Amino acid sequence: xxxxxxxxxxxxxxxxxxxxxxxxxxxxxxxxxxxxxxxxxxxxxxxxxxxxxxxxxxxxxxxxxxxxxxxxxxxxxxxxxxxxxxxxxxxxxxxxxxxxxxxxxxxxxxxxxx
Amino acid sequence: xxxxxxxxxxxxxxxxxxxxxxxxxxxxxxxxxxxxxxxxxxxxxxxxxxxxxxxxxxxxxxxxxxxxxxxxxxxxxxxxxxxxxxxxxxxxxxxxxxxxxxxxxxxxxxxxx
Numbered sequence: 001x002x003x004x005x006x007x008x009x010x011x012x013x014x015x016x017x018x019x020x021x022x023x024x025x026x027x028x029x030x031x032x033x034x035x036x037x038x039x040x041x042x043x044x045x046x047x048x049x050x051x052x053x054x055x056x057x058x059x060x061x062x063x064x065x066x067x068x069x070x071x072x073x074x075x076x077x078x079x080x081x082x083x084x085x086x087x088x089x090x091x092x093x094x095x096x097x098x099x100x101x102x103x104x105x106x107x108x109x110x111x112x113x114x
Numbered sequence: 115x116x117x118x119x120x121x122x123x124x125x126x127x128x129x130x131x132x133x134x135x136x137x138x139x140x141x142x143x144x145x146x147x148x149x150x151x152x153x154x155x156x157x158x159x160x161x162x163x164x165x166x167x168x169x170x171x172x173x174x175x176x177x178x179x180x181x182x183x184x185x186x187x188x189x190x191x192x193x194x195x196x197x198x199x200x201x202x203x204x205x206x207x208x209x210x211x212x213x214x215x216x217x218x219x220x221x222x223x224x225x226x227x
Binding site: 011032036041042043044045046049051090092094096098099100101102104105106107 | 118144145147149156157158161162164167170172204206208211212213214216217218219220221
């Protein structure tokens with residue numbers, strides 16, 4: 001069965017600083033990979049997804065992620081964090097032939113210092 | 115286009131009762147998935163419905179069930195509620211089934227006393 005690990009439960013960065021959130025997955029084949037963001041009291045919003053092709057994926061709100069097969073990783077990055085980026089971020093994996101079922105990581109809560 | 119709507123937004127029940135949650139997908143979307151979110155277990159897949167058929171089911175007891183109507187609206191039911199069922203229940207819709215982009219609703223927060 002596939003699994004997703006987000007090693008950092010909490011991360012605090014200063015506004016304007018760069019950000020990298022880590023995600024490692026376990027899956028036999030090339031997975032479908034997603035990053036979602038959840039603001040307090042809200043549902044999940046898709047930031048970006050990787051299905052195939054170019055391993056560097058651009059998303060909304062200035063986020064990007066890089067798929068590295070050799071490291072089984074799909075880390076999320078942003079060059080300059082804004083205070084409004086404070087939220088919880090979830091990495092997720094989808095399987096082939098499994099409909100829309102997603103397996104989520106435990107999440108990383110991002111705090112932004114002024 | 116209106117987003118995914120979930121009703122009710124908040125619910126308080128007591129142990130042993132049953133509850134029904136509703137999800138209206140984005141117009142034109144035929145797939146609806148349900149997830150449970152708790153502080154301890156995180157986000158866990160419950161089930162997915164596509165064209166009124168259950169496509170996948172997560173590792174939850176039979177007390178958790180769902181259905182989808184011909185207009186793609188979906189309901190999930192939890193019978194014989196337990197304290198551990200307290201959670202945020204999220205619904206997501208997509209155009210079809212097969213790792214399509216999913217759009218999540220705001221969730222229904224269920225508290226079991």
